[in-house]
Every structure is written in structure tokens, then in C-alpha cells.
Amino acid sequence: MFIINDTKLKEFVIDVFLQMGCPEEDALLAANVLLAADLRGVDSHGVARLTGYVRLWEAGRINPTPNWKVTYQTPSTATIDGDAGLGLVIAPKAMQVAIEKAENVGSGWISVKNSNHFGIAGYHSMLAAEKDMIGWSMTNASPLVAPTHSKERMLGTNPIAIAIPAGEENDFVADFATSTVANGKLEILQRKNEDTPNGWVQDKDGNSTNNAAALKDGGALLPLGSEPMRSNHKGYCLGSAVDILSAVLSGAGYGPWAPPFVSFLPLASDPVGEGLGHFLGAMRVDGFRPKEEFKSHMDNWIRRFKSATPIDESQRVLIPGEPELENTAYRLKNGIPLLEPVVRDLEEVAKKLKLDKLKF
Secondary structure (H helix, E strand, O other), rough: OEEOOOOHHHHHHHHHHHHHHHOOHHHHHHHHHHHHHHHHHOOOHHHHHHHHHHHHHOOOOOOOOOOEEEEEOOOOOOEOOOOEEEEEHHHHHHHHHHHHHHHHEEEEEEEEEEEOOOOOHHHHHHHHHHHHEEEEEEEOOOOOOOOOOOOOOOOOOOOOEEEEEEOOOEEEEEEEOOOOHHHHHHHHHHHHHHOOOOOOOOOOOOOEEOOOHHHHHHHHHHEEOOHHHOOOOHHHHHHHHHHHHHOOOOEEEEEOOOOOOOOOOOOOOOOOOEEEEEEEEEHHHOOOOOHHHHHHHHHHHHHHHOOOOOOOOOOOOOOHHHHHHHHHHHHHOOOOEHHHHHHHHHHHHHHHOOOOOOOO
16 A cells, blocks of 8 residues: 555646646646545545546547537526546536526536546535535446346446535535446455455346456446345436436437446447536525525534434444545545555556656
8 A cells, every 4th residue: 555645646647637638727627536536535536547537548539628518508507518528627617507507597407428437426516515506416437237137237337426515514415326336446346356245246147246357257236225135226216317317318328328438348339429428417505595594404404413323332423425524634634545556557657658656
């Protein structure tokens, strides 16, 4: 395990995106999204993903200087064509459009096509919460998840994030995949040479397995809920809704046609849309009740839930977003941990792009 200061790591990531041809503003924004994941403890979506973006750029699938544009809109809605840009850049800019519409008419809803992997969903929804709005963020992703009772991979891990502003308490931030686990968690287990817990994946024949590399052998992730007997049809429903709102609505590739981020899946030979899709929303709190009144009651809601009687006195009842805030405070002070295989990947990127290696 290696420990690195967040500032040093951010400078390295910015340099990588600059070498890919991104403008300085976009390189900084993309680095902020990736570092937010590492600081919040979502290691599966931080710099461990950086080599994947470089790989897609080398393959001509990422446009470092996109001319993104609104292709259709009403006062409260819009569709954005991301021009194959980095999702790390396109999604937060789309959320700014949603925020602007919400400021004007109460809410803003944006569907995005022709984009790429956008990092952690929570980053984008939290942009709205900073403006005293309720933020929504979701995206479709590489088809790695089997619908209930299916052997075939049809959906992505398709995360949903909702950020809700509070007053004196920290904001409520729920950010979760609609599969049992994100694929990045499998990649971490592969790097550690460890098995998965029960109920995460199935093999190519639909049987339960603990093989962290099962997806590379034709297996699939399971929807949220794990196995059918544990109601994974609910995760299937949620993942499907994300796919439809993000991709069918915008004109992006959907279902098994979604362009993959992972290297072991090929592009669909018969695409039905353009790139990956996102769906982002911003709702003004004061469109429903006075802002300070709402935030006061959010504080009350949070305090009451945190005071719920725990089953085990050694465990606290937490509010969504609380563990990530604690991780951020700790890692800002003590540094970000990186697994040795991740460091090796980053060193390979530095060599390929003729950059200085990371200094620990």
C-alpha cells in the first residue's frame, strides 16, 4: 500500500488530462471529480480508473476538446450532445445547465447522450445541493449486469445519486449502484487476489460464484438485492429506469448496446444510439416550502435518524454521505492510499505520456 498527498496526486492527474489534449479548465474539472472519489473513499472510481480514460482516448473514443451543445430544450428540460467528451467534464457542465433552469423555473432536468464514464454520481448531484437544491444524478454504463433470471448481461451498474441540502447538519448524499456492487469493487478484489462475498456475481451459466474475475469469463454482476430469492427484481427495476432515463430518453446507447468502459467487452456492432447517457436534475427547495424551514426540518430528520437505537452499541446509525465525509477529513490529513497495482498502472501511464512519476 502506498500513501500519497492529495495535492500531489491531483497535479499528476491534471498533467495526464493535459497530455490527452484537454483544455486546462477541463483537465482541472476532470481531476476534481476523480480526486473527490478517492478522498471520499470510493477508490473504485478514483485514480484507479485513470488508465481506462487514457485507453479510450487512445482508441479515439474520447474527444478531449468536445463541442458539446444543447440539441433540444424547454424551459425546464434539455438534451445535451456531449460530442464524445469526458463524462467527468460533460456531466458537471450539464448539471450547471440544470441548475440554471431550476433558478429560472423551479427545476431543471437534463438528459445527455454521446458522453463517457462520468466518475462518481454523487459529485454531480452535490453541485445542486450547494445551491440549496435537491440534486439528482444517474448514468448508464458497461453492460455487465444480468436481469433477474437472465444469463445475459444487459444493464450497467447504473448508479443513482441524490443530494439534499441540510442546515446545520451535513447534507444528505445517497450514492449507490443499482447492482449488488460496482465493477470497480471487483477490480480491487482482483488486484488483491481475493474472492467476492456471496451474492455479488454469477458465472456464464447463471450459477453463483465467488470468482472476482467472473465477468471476464462471461459471467455477470447481479442486480441490487443479490439473488432472485432476495428480491433482486427491485435492483433490476431501478437499473432499467436509469438506463431509460439516461439513454433511451437522450439518444445514447442503451442496454447491451451501451459502449463499454471495460477493456474486455467489444463495442456493439449494431449501435442504437451515441455514446453513454446521463440524467441530471436540480429542484429548488423553495419551490416546495420556504428554504430555511425545509433545512431546519432536514436537520431534525438527520438528528432523529442518527439517534436511532443501534442493534449493537459498537455500531452507529449513519446518514447517507456521512462515511464519505469522514473519509475525506481523514485522507486530507493523512493522505490517499493506493494499491500497488494501481501505482504500477499510473507509472505506466506516466511513461506512455512522458510525464514525471508520482512521488510518494
